[in-house]
Amino acid sequence: MDSNSGNAASGSASKKDKKSKKNYEDGDTKKKFKLKRLIPEELERFTSMRVKKDKERGGPGPTQRHSTSYEPSGQSTALHDLSDESVLELFQQMLVDMNLNEEKQKPLRQKDIGIKREMVSRYLHTSKAGQSQKESSRSAQMYIQELRSDIRDTQLLGCLESLRVSLNNNPVSWVQNFGDEGLVLLLSLLRKLQEERDEYPNVSGKCQHEIIRCLKAFMNNKYGLKAMLATDEGIPLLVRAVNPRVPHMMVDAIKLLSAICILDHNDNLHERVLEAITEEAERKDIERFQPLLAGMKQNSVALKGGCMQLINALISRGEELDFRVHIRSELLRLGLRDLLMDVRTIENEELRVQLNVFDEHAEEDSEELKARLDDIRIEMEYPST
Numbered sequence: 001m002d003s004n005s006g007n008a009a010s011g012s013a014s015k016k017d018k019k020s021k022k023n024y025e026d027g028d029t030k031k032k033f034k035l036k037r038l039i040p041e042e043l044e045r046f047t048s049m050r051v052k053k054d055k056e057r058g059g060p061g062p063t064q065r066h067s068t069s070y071e072p073s074g075q076s077t078a079l080h081d082l083s084d085e086s087v088l089e090l091f092q093q094m095l096v097d098m099n100l101n102e103e104k105q106k107p108l109r110q111k112d113i114g115i116k117r118e119m120v121s122r123y124l125h126t127s128k129a130g131q132s133q134k135e136s137s138r139s140a141q142m143y144i145q146e147l148r149s150d151i152r153d154t155q156l157l158g159c160l161e162s163l164r165v166s167l168n169n170n171p172v173s174w175v176q177n178f179g180d181e182g183l184v185l186l187l188s189l190l191r192k193l194q195e196e197r198d199e200y201p202n203v204s205g206k207c208q209h210e211i212i213r214c215l216k217a218f219m220n221n222k223y224g225l226k227a228m229l230a231t232d233e234g235i236p237l238l239v240r241a242v243n244p245r246v247p248h249m250m251v252d253a254i255k256l257l258s259a260i261c262i263l264d265h266n267d268n269l270h271e272r273v274l275e276a277i278t279e280e281a282e283r284k285d286i287e288r289f290q291p292l293l294a295g296m297k298q299n300s301v302a303l304k305g306g307c308m309q310l311i312n313a314l315i316s317r318g319e320e321l322d323f324r325v326h327i328r329s330e331l332l333r334l335g336l337r338d339l340l341m342d343v344r345t346i347e348n349e350e351l352r353v354q355l356n357v358f359d360e361h362a363e364e365d366s367e368e369l370k371a372r373l374d375d376i377r378i379e380m381e382y383p384s385t
Contacts, residue, residue, distance in 0.1 A: 084113050090120045097171040138166065140178035147185040153203050160210035167217035175224055183218060183227055186211055187237055194240050209249035212241055216256055229269070235260065239276040244294040247303045254295070254306040261313035270317035289331055296339045301348050308343075308354035311336075316361055321372070324365050 082090075095105050108119075143163050151159060167175060190211045193204050215238070218224040228234045238260075241253035261270040281288035295307040311331060318324040344355060 087113065087117050087120055091116045093173075094120055097173050138162070140166075140174055140182060143178065144182050144185060147182070147189065153207075157203060157207050157210060160207060160214060164210060164214045164217055167214060168220070172221045172223060175218060175221060178218070180227055183215075183224075183231070186214055186218070187231060187233055190237050190241075191233065194237070205246050205249065208241065209246065209252070212238070212249055212252045212256070216252060219256070225263075229260070229265070229267075235272055236276040236280065239273070239280050242277075242291045242295070244291060244298055244303075247295070247298055247300045250291075250295055251300070251302050251306045254292075254310045258306070258309045258313040261310070261317055268317070270314055274314055287334055289334055293331075293334055293336060293339065296336070296343065301346060301351060304343055304346070305348065305351040305354055308351065308358060312354055312357045312361070316357070321365060321368055324361070325369065328362060328365070 095108065108116075111119075143159070143166070146159050147163075167178070190208060193208050193211075196204075215228065215234075219228050235257070238253050238257055242250050242257070243253075244250060257273050261273050263269055278288045281290070289311075292307045292311060295303050298304070315324050315327050318327065340355070340358075343351065
């Protein structure tokens with residue numbers, strides 16, 4: 001607006017402040033709740049340790065991750081001879097290796113040095129014992145060498161499946177050993193499979209999906225997530241995997257993209273995702289949201305929910321009302337409104353959550369837009385002198 005519309009602009013800003021629109025970090029508990037429900041699993045997994053499976057199996061908690069039944073050995077005796085500073089360094093490495101987020105690290109950091117010394121002793125004992133087990137015996141470097149050897153088809157699929165298990169089950173230090181070199185190999189392989197016309201498309205599709213699952217496991221810690229976001233082609237390759245003809249792979253790809261969109265980061269990650277979606281659509285000469293709408297038409301309820309998840313993530317992270325309205329209008333113009341009529345008849349809790357998020361954000365934006373138009377009308381009827 002121009003300088004003569006100060007009062008109206010001030011009124012509009014006041015209304016916007018009352019709503020605290022999209023400021024998820026300002027203490028608005030309602031918005032935080034929505035974002036947490038928007039991505040029910042992925043975001044939590046990126047910043048928390050892999051302890052859920054242990055709990056489901058009745059296994060130990062974070063402070064009891066390793067065996068508690070061992071007898072003190074020469075190793076623990078040697079540990080008691082170390083200085084407190086050395087123990088604290090090992091303690092920090094243990095926390096990193098256990099993939100604990102800051103919230104879960106805090107109570108452990110508050111324990112006295114004697115308990116920390118005992119925890120480090122148990123951690124070192126179990127880590128060394130685990131190195132002799134068959135699952136851990138295959139090093140990250142062995143996978144890197146195998147991926148470099150240009151293996152194909154079922155042999156490649158077997159390697160990727162085994163790698164995914166290792167990325168999920170080994171500590172963060174193992175993932176760090178796989179590192180940037182392994183990540184580059186996975187991304188290069190995914191790009192190659194996406195570009196070539198394979199004689200065995202089913203095997204190729206399974207390999208691509210398994211790479212997506214490996215990337216998901218690799219990103220399940222701060223190190224892996226940071227490494228993935230630092231690449232130029234990571235997000236674009238995930239966008240290419242949004243393929244309605246391979247529903248299971250598309251579900252995993254769009255959930256990763258959704259989680260990336262809503263991560264707190266210096267960059268506007270939702271803009272990077274949207275840019276990649278736009279560039280891929282231009283390359284294929286299609287509407288940029290066409291794959292998402294095609295996914296909504298599939299019979300898979302999980303895919304419908306995943307598509308709504310990404311739609312909500314892209315819209316909700318936009319700070320400007322004009323941006324949110326534009327994205328939503330583009331989707332509705334392409335046929336989302338008709339698709340939603342059918343989707344609303346499906347009984348599924350996760351899908352219902354995504355529909356409620358979409359409706360709530362649309363209603364709030366409509367109210368904000370109405371308030372803005374009312375301010376403009378008032379200015380036109382009662383111009384400032």
